Amino acid sequence: MSRSTSAKPATDADTAPESGAVLLRPHHVLCSIGWAGRGYSPAFSRNMDRVVMGRLRRDPATPVQFVAGADSICAPCPHRRGQGCASAERIAGLDQAHGAALGIAPGAAMTWAQAEARARRLDPDDLDRICAACQWLPLGLCKSALAALKAAESENAAPDGTAS
Ligand code: SF4
Secondary structure (H helix, E strand, O other), rough: OOOOOOOOOOOOEOHHHOOOOOOOOOHHHHHHHHHHOOOOOOOHHHHHHHHHHHHHHHOOOEEEOOOOOOOOOOOOOOEEEEEEEOHHHHHHHHHHHHHHHHHOOOOOOOHHHHHHHHHHHOOHHHHHHHOOOOOOOOOOHHHHHHHHHHHHHHHEEEOOEEEO
């Protein structure tokens, strides 16, 4: 699986109505960093490509609004139940663990670059704890993606420690 960046820009209806911000549950920051093309259904994967490749990775200045319920990624998910989820308790646990690790709560707003910067403070092995309830964790894709993100930051750092 590759981390394609070829998706077209999104024109979605499942964004914040005023700002057009991408709506994200807290745990979807790391899911978006780890996205490599495997989803719950073809429709879910197409939407994930649209949001992650078409908006977040295409433009790090993309505004993100954090929410407690279904978000821009959940919209076509076969497990979505209105604004909730068929696995509500497990998903709430992921949001709580990721939100605490990232310092992000529903209601917060920032750019995608700022959300990614918070994720870079984590160690990939932190996912063993905060993602323990996720079926995708054993694939290792998200830990690898976070490791790559941190490595890219190190490579871009100037000798004086500032980002170039
Ligand atoms: S392991 Fe699951 S919850 Fe954790 S970042 Fe990956 S997809 Fe998201």
